[in-house]
Amino acid sequence: MDVPVLKQGPFLIATIQAALNDADLNKLRRSLVEQVGRHRSRGVIVDVTSLDVLDSFAARTLRDIAHMTGFRGAETVIVGIHPDLAFAMVQLGLTLEGVATALDLEEGLAYLNERTRRLGATRPLPSTRAGAGRPASVAPRPGWPLAVTRPPFVLPREEPRERRRAKPAPEGADPETRRDLP
Amino acid sequence: MRSDADVVIARQRGREIASLLGFSASDLALIATAISELARNIVLYAGSGEIEIGHVEQMERRGIEIVARDQGPGIRNIPQAMRDGFSTSGGLGLGLPGVKRLMDEFEIESRPGRGTTVTVRRWTR
Numbered sequence: 001m002d003v004p005v006l007k008q009g010p011f012l013i014a015t016i017q018a019a020l021n022d023a024d025l026n027k028l029r030r031s032l033v034e035q036v037g038r039h040r041s042r043g044v045i046v047d048v049t050s051l052d053v054l055d056s057f058a059a060r061t062l063r064d065i066a067h068m069t070g071f072r073g074a075e076t077v078i079v080g081i082h083p084d085l086a087f088a089m090v091q092l093g094l095t096l097e098g099v100a101t102a103l104d105l106e107e108g109l110a111y112l113n114e115r116t117r118r119l120g121a122t123r124p125l126p127s128t129r130a131g132a133g134r135p136a137s138v139a140p141r142p143g144w145p146l147a148v149t150r151p152p153f154v155l156p157r158e159e160p161r162e163r164r165r166a167k168p169a170p171e172g173a174d175p176e177t178r179r180d181l182p
Numbered sequence: 183m184r185s186d187a188d189v190v191i192a193r194q195r196g197r198e199i200a201s202l203l204g205f206s207a208s209d210l211a212l213i214a215t216a217i218s219e220l221a222r223n224i225v226l227y228a229g230s231g232e233i234e235i236g237h238v239e240q241m242e243r244r245g246i247e248i249v250a251r252d253q254g255p256g257i258r259n260i261p262q263a264m265r266d267g268f269s270t271s272g273g274l275g276l277g278l279p280g281v282k283r284l285m286d287e288f289e290i291e292s293r294p295g296r297g298t299t300v301t302v303r304r305w306t307r
Contacts, residue, residue, distance in 0.1 A: 019194060022186035022222075053193055053211065055218040056277065084211035092215055092280035093266060 003028045005035060010042040011112055012074075013105070017050050025061040032065055036074040043112035044069050047105055049080030059094045066099040075115055077101065079108035183252075184230045189221040192233045199235050200246050204306050213246060213304060216284040219277050220250035220300055228254020228297065238303060245286070245305035253297040260290060 001024050006013045012035055014028060032044055046062060048054065054062075066076035077100040081089075102108040183192065196217040197210050205213065217233065224231035231252025238247045257263045266279045278300070282288040285302040292298040 019190045021190045052197065053214045053218050055215050055222070056280070057218075057222060082211070084208045085215075087208055088211040088215040088284065091212060091283045092219070093283065094280075 003031075005031065007035075007039050007041070008109075010040075010116060011045060011109070012036065012039065012041045012043070013045045013047065015047045015050075019052065020058070022057055022061075025058060029061055029065050029068065032076075033068045033072060036069050036072045041074045042116040044074055044076040045105065045108045045112065046076060046078050047080050047108075048078060048085075049082070049104070051080075051082070051085065054081065054085045054089055054094070056092065056094060059089065059096060063096060063099055066096075075100065075112065077108045077111055079103065079105055183221055183224045183233055186222070186225060189218055189225060192221040192235075193217040196233075196235050196246075196248065199237070203237050203244060203246055205246070205304075206307070209304065209306075212284045213248075216281045216302060216304075217248055219281050219284075220248065220302070223277055223300075224250055224252045224254070228252035231297075243305045245303050247301065247303045248285075250300045250302075251297070252299075256294040256296055256298055257290075257292040258294050260292060264290075 001018055001020060003014050003016050003020070003024070006015070012032065014032060016028075020028070028046075032046075035041065036044065044065070046065060048062075051058070062078055066078070069076045078096065079102045081101065100111060102111050183189070193214040197214045200210050200213045217235070221233055224233070229252075231250065231254065234247075234249040234251070236247050236249075238245050264279055264282070278290070281300070281302060285304045287301075287303040289301040290298070291300075
């Protein structure tokens, strides 16, 4: 059974709709890690509201998803863990250590919006990084790859780009790549 | 029990039976989770086996009994397997002690090379 993944602006929302077996969970993990790159997503929400069992394998997979998307630059938040499941998970001894959780989809979106607000809607393209904070040795120069001087595509939204530019860069840090990792 | 798809079927059946026996929604989650863990142990360690779910009555009280049986490699050191944090499959290492906490009664019988039988019970409150 496939889990539908919805693209919502800079976020991906995966809504688990039925009992998933281990293979389905592995497929979801692979799919989300891949889609974070394809859609240049900043955050992932995994909605488990409809799940009636969250056992050790499911908990481990959710943790894997969070850590793997984290390595790809997107934060994952798990939303909608039913109170009965929370109770069972604690009895079983399961933890979601290092993984963000929120009560429901609304709270999850609010959390991700807050976390990614200053980063803008999409990831910066290589060309927008040139300039402040970049060491002189890698500054754009004649013969630099084409993508640096002429981006192959443009940012879909102008507004967040302005906001990024307006922010002064701290000494020695690239303002576009600076992110708070959990 | 042969594959991870059977794990899902087993816990769904268990939930249905427990619901018929009058367990609360919160208990249903505990029971389904316990079955999921036991079933996965079978698939993971023994390859195949069986899960038997039935109801038990004992002096005025009613409950559910789950027997997970396999003819797999067995468990050499049961006290070690019952310790939190011990696992041989690179899993989470909380299979059996976790299941014990989810249920009211827990029995394990295992002979190396012959297989393992885990019996758990939970009573309606």
